[in-house]
Amino acid sequence: MELEWLEDFLALVETAHFSRAAEKRNISQPAFSRRIRMLEAWLGVTLFNRDTHRIELTPAGHQWLGAAEDILRRVMIAREQVREVAAGYTSTLKFASTNALSVVFFPDWLQHIEAAHPLDASVSLVTDNMAGCEQKMLQGQAQFLLCHHHPSAQVSFKPNYFISVDVGHDVLAPVSAPDRTTGAPLFTLPGDMDQPVPYLAYSEVSGMGRILASTLALDGPSVWLTPAFTAHLATVLATMCRNGRGVAWLPLSLIARDLEYGDLVRAGELQWDVPIDIRLYRPRARQSPAAESFWANVRKLTLAEPGGADA
Numbered sequence: 001m002e003l004e005w006l007e008d009f010l011a012l013v014e015t016a017h018f019s020r021a022a023e024k025r026n027i028s029q030p031a032f033s034r035r036i037r038m039l040e041a042w043l044g045v046t047l048f049n050r051d052t053h054r055i056e057l058t059p060a061g062h063q064w065l066g067a068a069e070d071i072l073r074r075v076m077i078a079r080e081q082v083r084e085v086a087a088g089y090t091s092t093l094k095f096a097s098t099n100a101l102s103v104v105f106f107p108d109w110l111q112h113i114e115a116a117h118p119l120d121a122s123v124s125l126v127t128d129n130m131a132g133c134e135q136k137m138l139q140g141q142a143q144f145l146l147c148h149h150h151p152s153a154q155v156s157f158k159p160n161y162f163i164s165v166d167v168g169h170d171v172l173a174p175v176s177a178p179d180r181t182t183g184a185p186l187f188t189l190p191g192d193m194d195q196p197v198p199y200l201a202y203s204e205v206s207g208m209g210r211i212l213a214s215t216l217a218l219d220g221p222s223v224w225l226t227p228a229f230t231a232h233l234a235t236v237l238a239t240m241c242r243n244g245r246g247v248a249w250l251p252l253s254l255i256a257r258d259l260e261y262g263d264l265v266r267a268g269e270l271q272w273d274v275p276i277d278i279r280l281y282r283p284r285a286r287q288s289p290a291a292e293s294f295w296a297n298v299r300k301l302t303l304a305e306p307g308g309a310d311a
Contacts, residue, residue: 001039001042002035002038003072003075004035005035005036005039005042006039006071006072007025007072008021008025008032008035008036008039009036009047009064009068010068010069010072010138011024011025012048012055013061014135016054016055017054017055018032018036018055036048043060045058045061045064046058046060046061047060047061047064066158066160066161069161070161070285072138072139072140073138073139073140073161073283073285074140074285075140076139076140076141077140077143077283077285077287077288080094080140080288081288091121091122091288091289091290092123092290093119093121093122093123093124093143093144093291094124094126094141094142094143094144095123095124095126095142095143095144095145095146096125096127096128096136096137096141096142096144096146097125097126097127097145097147098127098128098129098130098133098146098147098148098208099127099129099232099233099234099235100148100208100234100251100253100254101146101147101148101253101278102125102127103235103254104251104253105146105168105170105253105278106125109146109167109168110123112301113294113297113298116297116301117293117294117297117300117301119294120290120293121290121294126141126142129203129205129206129207129232129233130147130207130208130210131204131205132205133147134155134157137157137162137281137283138156138157140283143282143283143287143288144280144282144291144294144295145282146167146278146279146280147207147278147279147281148170148207148208148251148276148278149164149207149211149276149277149279150211150214150274150276150277152211152215153207153210153211153213153215154210154214155281160284161283161284161285162281162282162283162284163283163284164279164280164281164282165279165280165298165299165302166277166278166279166302167278167279167298167302168277169275169276169278170251170252170253170275170276170277170278171251171252171273171274171275171276172208172211172212172249172250172251172252172273172274172276173249173251173252173255173266173273173274174189174247174248174249174266174267174268174272174273175241175247175248175249175250175255175258175259175264175265175266175267176188176241176244176246176247176264176265176266177241177243177244177263177264177265178262178263178264183262183265184265185265185266187247187267188268189223189247189267189269189272190223190224190272191224191225192224193224195224196224196225196226197223197224197226197247197267198225198226198228198229198245198247199225199226199227199228199247199248200228200229200230200237200240200241200245200246200247200248201229201230201248202230202231202232203232205232206232206233206234208234208249208251208276209232211274211276212249212274215274223272228246229245229246234250234251234254235254238255238258241264242263242264247267249274250264251276280298282295
């Protein structure tokens with residue numbers, strides 16, 4: 001079996017379309033289709049149902065998905081470890097973080113960890129939307145992922161391959177620009193059927209977008225919204241909100257200063273707030289000594305705090 005077959009398989013799972021997957025893998029569609037058939041021949045099973053308009057995994061394909069992700073991730077991690085050894089073992093802790101947390105949470109959180117347990121490794125941080133961060137973790141490009149989490153929103157990590165710990169808490173609160181004369185919000189919830197509130201929404205690749213989509217549908221009180229703008233970055237939605245374009249649910253960690261100085265105001269009562277956790281994920285598979293030491297120190301500090309517990 002070739003390693004590139006696993007990457008082809010995961011690309012096809014992601015795109016559910018042979019031509020788009022072949023383009024993503026930068027090869028011709030006939031060559032890509034041939035490699036998928038070679039993987040299926042090696043396994044002795046059919047991985048994809050090709051009889052539907054959209055390519056779907058067979059039961060065998062679903063079974064193989066977790067194993068393929070784990071194999072590829074372990075290979076990538078092992079490659080980085082042997083490279084570190086060959087370079088004189090200059091170890092690096094590799095983090096992926098969603099964009100908002102990389103700005104408002106990660107620096108102070110890392111400093112808090114270092115104050116109790118000085119690091120013996122350098123630190124690398126890449127930022128992306130939630131979907132991009134998930135892919136970096138699944139492909140072994142990062143050892144840890146820092147993101148927002150809510151029980152009702154699904155993530156791509158199977159619990160038999162990943163573990164996590166909650167390292168903080170946040171709140172998604174609906175906010176609006178204020179009326180400059182009265183200070184009252186320009187837009188208020190819940191709105192009504194005849195005059196819905198303009199909604200500044202997260203895109204589907206955003207973790208906070210997933211959380212809001214699930215909580216507004218499952219848990220929230222009735223609210224009338226009309227989409228006015230969509231982006232995956234909370235910082236972009238915050239700017240549009242300050243400009244008076246509508247209501248956005250933004251993390252309080254990001255907009256605390258805006259609320260303090262009156263650049264943004266709450267657009268509704270606390271019943272529309274969505275409490276969320278800040279979660280750190282890692283693979284179950286053993287990582288480098290530096291990564292294992294960091295994880296142990298994070299758990300030690302987290303569990304020592306009031307209410308601290310593994311996720």
